[in-house]
Amino acid sequence: MSKYVPLLVVAGVLLVLAGVMYLAVRQPKAPPEAVAPAPPAPLVEAAKPQHPKAPTGLSLEGARIEQRDPEGQLEWSIVAQGDLEFDKDSQVVTGRAVSFEMTDKSRMPYLLQAPVVHADYAAKILTFDEGVTGRMADSSASFRVNHVTVNFSTQKLVGSGGVRFTHGQYLATAREIVVDPKAKKVRLRGGVRFERRG
Amino acid sequence: MLQSKLLIVILAGVMVVAAAAGVAQQTKRAQNAVVTAQTMEYDWAANTVEFSGGTKLVLTGQHDATMTAPTMAVKLSAKADRVVSVVANGPVHFSLLTQADANGTRRRIVATAKGQAVYADDTEILKLTGGATADLLPAEGAAEGGEGLARAEAIHFTGQTITANLKTSKLTVDDANLTVETRAQ
Numbered sequence: 001m002s003k004y005v006p007l008l009v010v011a012g013v014l015l016v017l018a019g020v021m022y023l024a025v026r027q028p029k030a031p032p033e034a035v036a037p038a039p040p041a042p043l044v045e046a047a048k049p050q051h052p053k054a055p056t057g058l059s060l061e062g063a064r065i066e067q068r069d070p071e072g073q074l075e076w077s078i079v080a081q082g083d084l085e086f087d088k089d090s091q092v093v094t095g096r097a098v099s100f101e102m103t104d105k106s107r108m109p110y111l112l113q114a115p116v117v118h119a120d121y122a123a124k125i126l127t128f129d130e131g132v133t134g135r136m137a138d139s140s141a142s143f144r145v146n147h148v149t150v151n152f153s154t155q156k157l158v159g160s161g162g163v164r165f166t167h168g169q170y171l172a173t174a175r176e177i178v179v180d181p182k183a184k185k186v187r188l189r190g191g192v193r194f195e196r197r198g
Numbered sequence: 199m200l201q202s203k204l205l206i207v208i209l210a211g212v213m214v215v216a217a218a219a220g221v222a223q224q225t226k227r228a229q230n231a232v233v234t235a236q237t238m239e240y241d242w243a244a245n246t247v248e249f250s251g252g253t254k255l256v257l258t259g260q261h262d263a264t265m266t267a268p269t270m271a272v273k274l275s276a277k278a279d280r281v282v283s284v285v286a287n288g289p290v291h292f293s294l295l296t297q298a299d300a301n302g303t304r305r306r307i308v309a310t311a312k313g314q315a316v317y318a319d320d321t322e323i324l325k326l327t328g329g330a331t332a333d334l335l336p337a338e339g340a341a342e343g344g345e346g347l348a349r350a351e352a353i354h355f356t357g358q359t360i361t362a363n364l365k366t367s368k369l370t371v372d373d374a375n376l377t378v379e380t381r382a383q
Contacts, residue, residue: 108242140278141240165240167247168278172238186240192249194233 093119107181109137124152141167263294290315330360
């Protein structure tokens with residue numbers, strides 16, 4: 001009996017060590033309600049950006065991205081009807097069939113719709129592609145353009161290629177459009193043509 | 199001699215009225231206006247549109263008219279369905295081909311201003327200020343069948359301000375100088 005005691009002690013110690021190692025290595029599982037808050041399939045993709053390295057100020061909930069200022073006021077949001085994917089290495093969110101809303105009421109709120117958006121958190125730039133439509137929140141003006149970038153910091157929108165800007169009964173065409181919400185101005189550049197519609 | 203001078207003044211007056219009437223009729227077709235420029239800036243708060251860089255306004259329709267200036271500011275109505283006012287900053291060049299008068303004669307008005315040109319839609323007044331000039335010229339190739347005397351006249355106005363009231367078809371020149379050139383037949 002006594003000659004098996006050391007073996008039992010060693011076996012017990014090994015068992016305890018194995019248990020400690022298992023507990024140390026084991027990853028805690030996310031609560032199930034955080035993974036699937038919304039019904040459509042693309043929203044599962046949208047849950048991936050809940051990575052510990054996600055940039056400060058970014059919150060993802062289902063297929064919606066929000067950007068808030070340091071005081072917590074909502075600056076802009078993106079809603080994706082299609083897939084929303086986050087690349088943790090490049091810090092880029094790619095969304096398809098998206099609606100973008102610049103919500104700061106003290107400035108010049110506007111909305112965009114585009115087939116695809118890339119939100120580059122490293123460069124602090126949103127890029128909309130494949131044909132973008134936009135309008136002022138009060139519907140006073142609207143525009144179409146091939147390609148759009150929005151700077152996070154300045155909130156300035158720069159669009160290029162086949163610009164068509166409509167205001168009331170008037171239509172303006174140009175090569176480039178700049179929407180400056182802080183200055184509450186829209187600038188068109190390059191071969192501007194302005195005329196009454198119809 | 200006195201009769202000849204009087205005749206020239208009367209003819210000049212008739213031409214000015216006819217030209218102003220042409221301006222008025224042209225303005226009524228202003229819905230065919232096209233502005234081209236290098237840049238356009240829409241002020242969302244003020245509801246104004248400002249053009250700059252080789253700005254050119256072209257009116258098309260039965261008559262031809264153009265206005266060029268380094269910058270033009272257009273004030274739109276609240277619904278943006280009509281132009282309330284236009285301010286062109288100088289040097290401003292304005293050219294208009296009038297409709298044919300009773301004699302079938304068409305004339306070209308060429309006006310310039312070093313200061314600015316302001317058009318107000320409610321009063322229908324176009325005002326050129328700052329070294330304004332206006333030439334009333336027989337339109338080349340546009341006076342077929344017209345009277346020879348009307349074709350041959352060219353009138354040159356200079357003044358600090360030239361005002362065209364498009365409602366009353368009246369052209370007013372402040373501090374005016376008038377030169378009438380008669381071509382030899």
